[in-house]
Amino acid sequence: MMLVVFALVLWAAGWALNVRLASGPAADTGTAQLAVPALFGLTLIVMWELIVRGLEVPGVILPPPSAIGFAFAGQWDVIWADFVQTFVKGALSGYVIGALAAFAVAILADRFDFLKRGLLPVGNFMAALPIVGTAPILVMWFGFDWQSKAAVVVVMVFFPILVNTVAGLADTAAMQRDLMRTYGASYTQTLLKLRIPAALPFIFNGLKISTTLALIGAIVAEFFGSPTLGMGFRISTSVGQLALDMVWAEIVAAALAGSAFYGIIAVIEKRVTFWHPSHRG
Amino acid sequence: QDDVALQLKWVTQAQFAGYYVAEDQGFYDEENLNVTILPGGPDIAPPQVLAGGGADVMVDWMPSALSAREKGLPIVNIAQPFKTSGLMLTCWKDTGITGPEDFAGRTIGVWFFGNEYPFLSWMSQEGIPTDASDDGITVLKQGFNVDPLLQRQADCISTMTYNEFGQVLDAGVTEDELVTFKYEDQGVATLEDGLYVLEQNLEDPAFVDKMTRFVRASMKGWKWAEENPEEAAMIVLDNDETGAQTEAHQVRMMGEIAKLTAGSNGALDEADYRRTVDTLLAGGSDPVISAEPEGAWTSDITDAALN
Amino acid sequence: MNVVSARSLDLTFRTGDGPVHALKDIELDIAPGEFVSFIGPSGCGKTTFLRCVAGLEAPTGGTLTVNGMTPDEARRARAYGYVFQAAGLYPWRTIGGNIRLPLEIMGFPEAEKKRRVAETLALVDLDGFEKKFPWQLSGGMQQRASIARALAFDADLLLMDEPFGALDEIVRDRLNEELLALWARTGKTMLFVTHSIPEAVYLSTKIVVMSPRPGRISDVIDSPLPKERPLDIRDSAEFIAIAHRVREGLRAGMEAA
Amino acid sequence: MNVVSARSLDLTFRTGDGPVHALKDIELDIAPGEFVSFIGPSGCGKTTFLRCVAGLEAPTGGTLTVNGMTPDEARRARAYGYVFQAAGLYPWRTIGGNIRLPLEIMGFPEAEKKRRVAETLALVDLDGFEKKFPWQLSGGMQQRASIARALAFDADLLLMDEPFGALDEIVRDRLNEELLALWARTGKTMLFVTHSIPEAVYLSTKIVVMSPRPGRISDVIDSPLPKERPLDIRDSAEFIAIAHRVREGLRAGMEAA
Amino acid sequence: MTDAPLSAPQAGVGRSGRVALRLRAVSGTVIPVLAVIAALVGLWYLACIPMNAQQSVLLAERGGAEVSPATASERRDVGGIALSLRNPDPALALAFGQDRPVLPAPHQVAAELWGSTVGLRVTSKRSLVFHGWITLSATLAGFAVGTGLGILLAVGIVHSRVMDMSVMPWAIVSQTIPIIAIAPMIIVVLYSIGVQGLVPKAVISAYLSFFPVVVGMVKGLRSPDAMQLDLLRTYGASGAQTFWRLRLPASLPYLFASLKIGVAASLIGAIVGELPTGAVRGLGARLLAGSYYGQTVQIWSALFAAAILAALLVAIISGVERVLLRRMGLMR
């Protein structure tokens, strides 16, 4: 009980410190912008540790963060191999294929208005097919290895990227298109010099949303059949073996990988669409 | 009435007929018990539910239970309604597989989630690596159904006599297209569906009494089910909420299950226990359990229940 | 030959709620080298007329020729430069890149592109800003860049649709002066849409006053002002007289409608 | 007592790239019932000065009183109505609802709210439009509604920041006339920011010419024009003379900067 | 009326004009949508032939027909397309009516959908309406909780800088956690405090739906520009007045956009929540049970039922949005 009380005190202290940081004079510096969420996360983790120990929650229900940390460090090689299987082979390849396919279809849909008007509503409907239902089907079609995981990822990321790209390609001002007409520009010239650059902020929006979807999709697919390798495989098998510390270590790895993936795309976005009002320094 | 929550290992099906029958036929009521049957599923680990206090008693396979015990979750077998093992490997005959010695280089589907221990023990006894090396087996984490075999993504898959094997046949495959390896026949059988509780609960006489009544009523249910397989199957069907189970399938399953429960009155046979433990200990470099378990089972409850 | 020649030009838009008669019976001839301003209340069809000349809108009646061709042919022959109300520079291109855009599309050789970009930047007094991005410039500088973009490929005809509408009066004054100087130097033909009476009078050799519903020409005023126009010509009696006539024309058009 | 009184008013913004000296040494007195226009190039601090008067911005030096109070007290005493450049009506409220907004916030009783909404609608000639949504009205009508909103609670001081900047010249002319009439009828004190020389001259009893970097007052012109001002007073010699002086003031300020 | 608002958008649009516009919009999408659907269904039928070829040929072989290659183990290495080309007759004849097809034909799915919705009493355990209702109730409960939580969090984030800086990054990280991995744990933890049935599913459903709502609401509550905020300052308005009269109404369009994403996410959450406990009730259980018994037709029909349910939920929200925003004058 002491530990629980201590956890609550710690929470209050962490929050108070954050309040001071966030409203203090240094609030706008990069350090504060990192420190505040980091401190918040740290308090949460320490509270988790204290409460789990204080209430004597069984380790097979919820392990304390320290145990998760040990599992993460101790089984680093296993986690790394799982990461390569699920993220690099499954998620990343599916992400690339899905994105390229979405771009191609988006350009077609942009070219042929009929296709656009027909495809988008149907696409929205297809996007609503729950992934947990399509995953077993795709595993059945594409086999147990990473190919089926990539297929699930393709299906998951295709529609968000398609919808965003189509919206982006349509987002040019009438004036900008007229300008190209006054130059007697061809369709391709307009596409390359106006529409694609103008669509980039939208495209990146789709790409960003899809980063987390890709990883989640690959992991979900592994629940429905996999080789004896992969983050999803490890999570489900470890639950069965009551190795909850390993389960959480994989979840942490997934969250780290997902956040890093998101971060990388966000950085590229900032580089490529530096001109967009939301990115101008 | 005393409340009892029973966590099953898998979804509602004839594999658990005894409990549904006991509930349906009022055997639990007779023992003044109010039993809640919690169906399992692909991602529910019964020991976890037990540890969390979500259930009083669970159905599990002994390998998984012993492994959990070694991991520090003190669970104890209080009754063993299943005498024989229904687990087997089913292979296409045209792959040329005739015995375990042909497994090297093959792709074999295995259930995980605590169901992989019997297979891994068997293979390590055979000395066949399961690491996808050239002279080893490529293991697939088999999903929920027999598709990997039908689609020929695997040369062999795990099946239960009472369930998946029937599904393979239902899919139009004839028995002579297949080769099967029952664990029972290979001498590596491990004990399947038994009833387990948390060790510390057994210190409470009221709990012991409750479990005694529960086991008694459950075994009555099982024996009833063995004698009336068709009715038992219908009772199971009534309790299936998905509406996905079919009568034919459940009746057949009940028939096969009856063969597995036939030799048991509910008491654990120490010889079976020894065999299971020896199989699991014999796992070579990576045994399922590393030390002889202590106090992993008790006959107190069955002794009290069955007299 | 007239640069622009309209004969009973008519344009009706079909819209969801019935037709909009945007231009009616437009008769107009514009000779080479003229500076023609179009003025009139909102919705009277100034933009529509300019777009017809540019071949961006198809008239529904009458004839319109640009350099003796149809507007569409003229557009494909890159006969004119068009400056829109807002600068409308592409934010992902530098100022230089924006001016290079039409040259890229028209396939000028690399060296020529370089030369022209430098030249037009100098012409609008923006040298040194080539590598800057549009949002790093003030509104007035952006508008100058957009004029440079229209000048880069050196068409003889310049169509400008309220290019200074969004700028403040002082900046506008200066750009007006510069535009006049540019016009004097290059001898291009200018079609210039504006809402501002002083601006129209200050710049033009000819002022076309329009009135709405349907869009018609209600007056065409040939300016007697000399080609040399210091800014304070706007306080002269002649200037005020023309401005007065324009205002009267506008008022009459409004009341008739 | 002066409605607004500024003594060596100073305001410096701290920004990411150094301080911006927006107002420097402003000395100004405004008597009750005056119509004061502020004119100057973009960025000279017109808006900033108005915001200081409104208590929306805190000066960094000097003193400023509004009705003898600090601007912040005046704001809380609801001493003024403020009209922004864009109408800025809430699109989810009807015209009536928009005018009711300040009354709700200030807690007027229900009957009083009704009465005042009807009254101010009539004042700006918008009766019958109470139930319409803003986007169902033309830009000019929206701007009238936003003036009505500022009038509804009947403050004696009206601050207007380029209220007609977005409108076309003809609509603007009419609104100028109406504004003058309203001012004459109500006798309120007006502070009016504009970019347009004719507008400033036409409306004001006093014109404050400002110059930028740092924002200073470069000229204060008391208008000799009569209170009665028909639109074509703008062609009168007196008018042109004042306009000339304003333009010279602007030019001088620009060159000095 | 001296100043008739003729220049205002839509000023002259009467009822008939609107109806005409609507009609044009309908015919402008309905035909392309139908065309695309027809094309997809055609492709689907076509795809059934190679996908189901192994089974078709096997069935033909069992029926005594001459097939090539002659044995199943040889056929295993032949692709579906090649197999269909080598055995065109059985591949075509038997592709669309199998019991356990790899890819069921559209009419099989449609028939199953029809049969298990309209063809059964809604109280039947085989009725998709019954299972849909189970899933729907968890979805709605989770959606309500998630939306409420999301809005509260957004209000906190908009009004407190600390919350903005500390909570927002973690809210993003929370979305990178594979829900299917923690769903069973949530269920077990809730079991241990005696909660089962609808609540665990609703919790997962809420977890998935709160994020879009937070993001949308934060954007929406911050959408009023400086001028609109300053206007209220000139009235000396309080924080609460600013919230209720400005921030909240201004955020509604954003809220509805997120609600549409959120409700679809809620549905997925409810289905995910139904998977771990396996065959209990609901569309997720149907999916799983179908999968367990290799009943592809049943999987596909449950899948489509879920998508249709999602489409209906989104349509309902769009409807509410249209009515509300139109009444508020935010939609023209």
Ligand SMILES: Nc1ncnc2c1ncn2[C@@H]1O[C@H](COP(=O)(O)OP(=O)(O)OP(=O)(O)O)[C@@H](O)[C@H]1O
């Ligand atoms: N694409 C279009 N479809 C339908 N009506 C149009 C279209 N373009 C313009 N109109 C209508 O034609 C009339 C003339 O429009 P135009 O843009 O030429 O006016 P303008 O004189 O340029 O006005 P402003 O000063 O506001 O720019 C207006 O009533 C306008 O609503």
Ligand SMILES: Nc1ncnc2c1ncn2[C@@H]1O[C@H](COP(=O)(O)OP(=O)(O)OP(=O)(O)O)[C@@H](O)[C@H]1O
């Ligand atoms: N909140 C602020 N933070 C920093 N600088 C500001 C801020 N507001 C205004 N400024 C700067 O102060 C100076 C005066 O701005 P102000 O808006 O008062 O000019 P203005 O005369 O109203 O111009 P305009 O005619 O363009 O409206 C400008 O240089 C402007 O960039």
Ligand SMILES: Cc1ncc(C[n+]2csc(CCO)c2C)c(N)n1
């Ligand atoms: C992950 C997973 N776990 C279990 C089974 C099926 N299964 C394995 S053993 C057994 C009988 C005892 O419950 C059953 C039904 C599966 N298909 N997938």
Ligand SMILES: [Mg+2]
């Ligand atoms: Mg125009």
Ligand SMILES: [Mg+2]
């Ligand atoms: Mg300003």
